Amino acid sequence: MKDLPPAVRPVLRRLARRIAFGLFLEIWPGWAIGAFLVAGTTALVCRMFFVQAAGFLPFLWIAPIMSTFPAIYLCFRRAYRPSEVVALADWLSGGQGTLLTLLEKRDPAWSNAAALENLSRVPLPRLKAWRKLAPVMAAAIFLSVALFMPQRMLTGPRSTVLANDVVADLKTAADALKKENLLTPDEQKKLDEEIERIRKDALERMDASSWEAADALREQVASQLNEKHDAMRWAQESLARYADTAQAGTPPSEAQSEELAKAIEKLAKTGMLADAPGDVQQLLGGQEAVTGGHVHLPTDPKKLRSLAAQLAKHLGDRSARFSELGKLAREGGRFDPSEFGDFSYEENTNPGREPGRGGIDHERGDADLTWGDESIPFDKFKSVALPPGSVRSPDDWAPVATLPGSPKESPELSASSTGMLFAGTSGQAAWRRTLSPRHYSAVKKYFDNSGTR
Amino acid sequence: MTPDPKPLLTPDAVEAARSQIARLVKELRRVILGKEEMIDEVTAALLARGHVLLEGLPGLGKTELVKALSRLLTLDSRRIQFTPDLLPTDITGSHILQEREGRREFTFHPGPVFTNLLLADEINRASPKTQSALLEAMQEHRVTTFGQTRALPDPFFVLATQNPIELEGTYPLPEAQLDRFMVKVEIVGVDRSVLEEILNTRVHGEAPALEPVMTGDDLRKLFAAVDSVHLPRAVANFIARLVAATHPKSGDAPDAVRTFVKYGSSPRGAIAIGAASRGLALLRGKPNVGFDEVRRVAAPALAHRIVLDYAAKLEGWEGRRVVAALLEGVPEVERGLPQTLEAGR
Numbered sequence: 001m002k003d004l005p006p007a008v009r010p011v012l013r014r015l016a017r018r019i020a021f022g023l024f025l026e027i028w029p030g031w032a033i034g035a036f037l038v039a040g041t042t043a044l045v046c047r048m049f050f051v052q053a054a055g056f057l058p059f060l061w062i063a064p065i066m067s068t069f070p071a072i073y074l075c076f077r078r079a080y081r082p083s084e085v086v087a088l089a090d091w092l093s094g095g096q097g098t099l100l101t102l103l104e105k106r107d108p109a110w111s112n113a114a115a116l117e118n119l120s121r122v123p124l125p126r127l128k129a130w131r132k133l134a135p136v137m138a139a140a141i142f143l144s145v146a147l148f149m150p151q152r153m154l155t156g157p158r159s160t161v162l163a164n165d166v167v168a169d170l171k172t173a174a175d176a177l178k179k180e181n182l183l184t185p186d187e188q189k190k191l192d193e194e195i196e197r198i199r200k201d202a203l204e205r206m207d208a209s210s211w212e213a214a215d216a217l218r219e220q221v222a223s224q225l226n227e228k229h230d231a232m233r234w235a236q237e238s239l240a241r242y243a244d245t246a247q248a249g250t251p252p253s254e255a256q257s258e259e260l261a262k263a264i265e266k267l268a269k270t271g272m273l274a275d276a277p278g279d280v281q282q283l284l285g286g287q288e289a290v291t292g293g294h295v296h297l298p299t300d301p302k303k304l305r306s307l308a309a310q311l312a313k314h315l316g317d318r319s320a321r322f323s324e325l326g327k328l329a330r331e332g333g334r335f336d337p338s339e340f341g342d343f344s345y346e347e348n349t350n351p352g353r354e355p356g357r358g359g360i361d362h363e364r365g366d367a368d369l370t371w372g373d374e375s376i377p378f379d380k381f382k383s384v385a386l387p388p389g390s391v392r393s394p395d396d397w398a399p400v401a402t403l404p405g406s407p408k409e410s411p412e413l414s415a416s417s418t419g420m421l422f423a424g425t426s427g428q429a430a431w432r433r434t435l436s437p438r439h440y441s442a443v444k445k446y447f448d449n450s451g452t453r
Numbered sequence: 454m455t456p457d458p459k460p461l462l463t464p465d466a467v468e469a470a471r472s473q474i475a476r477l478v479k480e481l482r483r484v485i486l487g488k489e490e491m492i493d494e495v496t497a498a499l500l501a502r503g504h505v506l507l508e509g510l511p512g513l514g515k516t517e518l519v520k521a522l523s524r525l526l527t528l529d530s531r532r533i534q535f536t537p538d539l540l541p542t543d544i545t546g547s548h549i550l551q552e553r554e555g556r557r558e559f560t561f562h563p564g565p566v567f568t569n570l571l572l573a574d575e576i577n578r579a580s581p582k583t584q585s586a587l588l589e590a591m592q593e594h595r596v597t598t599f600g601q602t603r604a605l606p607d608p609f610f611v612l613a614t615q616n617p618i619e620l621e622g623t624y625p626l627p628e629a630q631l632d633r634f635m636v637k638v639e640i641v642g643v644d645r646s647v648l649e650e651i652l653n654t655r656v657h658g659e660a661p662a663l664e665p666v667m668t669g670d671d672l673r674k675l676f677a678a679v680d681s682v683h684l685p686r687a688v689a690n691f692i693a694r695l696v697a698a699t700h701p702k703s704g705d706a707p708d709a710v711r712t713f714v715k716y717g718s719s720p721r722g723a724i725a726i727g728a729a730s731r732g733l734a735l736l737r738g739k740p741n742v743g744f745d746e747v748r749r750v751a752a753p754a755l756a757h758r759i760v761l762d763y764a765a766k767l768e769g770w771e772g773r774r775v776v777a778a779l780l781e782g783v784p785e786v787e788r789g790l791p792q793t794l795e796a797g798r
Contacts, residue, residue: 022792092796098741105461127794132792
């Protein structure tokens with residue numbers, strides 16, 4: 001354009017700049033839309049599947065900026081040649097062809113042609129980029145929305161953490177119980193299997209039922225521990241009464257022997273004698289009898305006394321184990337023995353608190369209320385673990401039935417007619433109840449005056 | 454861009470040519486009242502040495518225009534009234550057996566075609582055989598009879614007239630002959646004010662007396678000037694795209710062309726537009742052709758070269774309307790403004 005008359009060069013330069021800008025606005029929106037859509041889709045995918053990328057998502061705003069580089073490159077590639085700019089300028093100024101001729105001929109004789117004067121008055125092309133830029137705005141909104149989407153926590157790793165958390169307390173409790181030898185090997189195995197099953201179920205599907213299953217297992221363990229604890233206490237008490245009788249020089253009654261036998265049998269069944277000394281097991285009929293829970297008390301009084309003495313010592317040790325659970329709780333660990341029952345870890349110094357003994361524990365006024373003919377523990381009441389509960393949805397609720405005689409407001413009806421109307425369903429017998437004469441007059445007076453009040 | 458070695462016309466040369474042409478046009482406008490556009494088209498075609506087909510109803514001044522031209526240009530002119538019994542030799546001339554110095558020999562008697570300005574009045578009334586006698590003369594500016602080819606005088610123009618009505622007993626011009634006319638000018642009626650002026654200035658309708666405005670040499674100089682009018686590449690590109698778009702199978706063809714055109718224009722159409730545009734540019738006092746000149750001559754140069762199909766006839770489309778659709782559909786500049794810019798003109 002250097003060969004063109006100086007008068008038209010500024011106009012042509014302005015036109016060339018406007019065309020270049022228009023060309024950029026023609027090319028860039030496509031790239032920007034693509035960049036926004038790709039960035040938005042990436043953001044959505046990361047929001048859904050890649051938690052680790054959440055911190056980098058704001059950098060996606062760079063994508064549309066980066067898209068300007070290929071757009072600028074394409075603008076350079078598709079830039080209007082000077083001859084094309086001159087042709088457009090000539091067309092815009094009326095299509096006289098003078099400018100084109102000057103560009104091709106470079107004849108200064110026509111530099112002052114009248115047609116060139118028109119060129120300076122020709123308005124530059126107007127920008128109408130909104131139609132192109134509107135989709136860019138929409139794409140930018142898409143990216144914004146994608147970035148504002150909440151991060152989805154992945155099911156896999158999160159469920160693993162939660163599943164481990166569900167069974168963490170149970171595992172801690174199981175370890176504590178194993179440490180105190182309060183569980184038999186079979187019980188340990190079953191408990192471990194059950195904990196693992198709950199964990200796997202929670203991995204597959206984490207919901208309220210996972211926690212409920214853990215709670216149910218905890219209750220089951222607690223039930224076992226309570227049963228063991230009760231059996232131990234029962235055996236200790238039976239042994240104590242048996243020893244008191246023996247110490248008094250009187251032979252134990254048949255009821256005492258029977259109670260002691262049942263208490264020891266219960267001990268054996270709960271596994272409390274599994275780690276009893278060999279002498280105790282021998283006196284009770286051997287290891288198989290102890291393991292199977294079919295013990296036989298020795299008939300020889302001497303052996304029986306020996307058994308009572310050794311068994312009392314063993315039970316004292318077991319009682320100490322239960323006390324150790326309380327110490328674990330005091331250490332502030334994760335294991336909470338109170339979840340498994342209210343064990344008495346201290347020596348019983350207040351007999352008034354003993355079940356069945358009753359008494360008043362105000363100062364020293366307690367009295368021995370043991371009558372001796374109570375039902376034998378575990379015979380009458382058996383603890384049964386309830387099935388796991390479930391969360392009821394409000395949608396599950398539905399009216400069972402709608403009574404036909406449900407009360408309706410009908411002021412026009414008198415009390416008597418209303419009563420007769422619903423007599424079949426709302427207490428006909430009550431309506432027809434015979435009133436005593438002194439009441440009858442009062443009721444009649446009340447209803448007779450109801451219209452005037 | 455490398456400058457075209459052919460020099461551009463100087464402003465003085467252009468001004469001299471423009472003034473001469475202006476005198477011619479002015480005199481023609483004295484003869485034919487209210488037909489400024491038609492006169493410009495005919496003048497542009499003549500400056501481009503093209504043949505003109507005038508189509509219009511009787512009494513609109515077609516013959517008067519030709520007579521005025523021959524008078525103003527001091528050119529030899531002949532008139533042939535085409536009739537169904539006209540023979541080709543009546544146009545081209547014939548050999549007659551003559552006795553000369555005791556010997557009989559054929560002597561060629563030139564026909565009326567041997568002239569500068571031939572008025573072929575009501576050309577569509579002659580038979581195709583007779584019409585075709587003009588083919589060689591119009592294209593090659595020569596006539597061949599009895600195996601002998603004879604050149605026609607230079608310049609040689611054919612200004613033919615035809616009546617669009619009274620089609621009984623006529624022979625529509627074949628496409629090949631139509632193609633040889635540079636432009637087909639349609640002469641329409643005049644408005645009331647022109648009629649009043651005719652009544653006030655001409656008692657018996659006779660044309661005013663005319664004096665020649667240029668000689669044959671002047672005309673040849675004008676022809677040379679017209680040939681020197683510059684056709685910019687962008688404008689030539691526009692002409693080429695315009696003519697290419699007349700073909701229904703062209704990718705740039707507008708819907709009207711695809712629907713109604715059977716055959717598009719021949720390359721002669723593009724040549725005719727370029728030449729007539731040059732003539733019009735010089736008439737306007739310009740050393741170059743612009744888009745505006747092309748748009749102005751496109752219809753007379755292209756309309757008669759486009760063969761329409763029956764659908765066009767049924768829908769009432771004719772050549773000029775198709776060309777108007779072409780001009781609407783084909784942009785002047787091949788690479789227009791970006792879509793984000795809107796011309797403010």
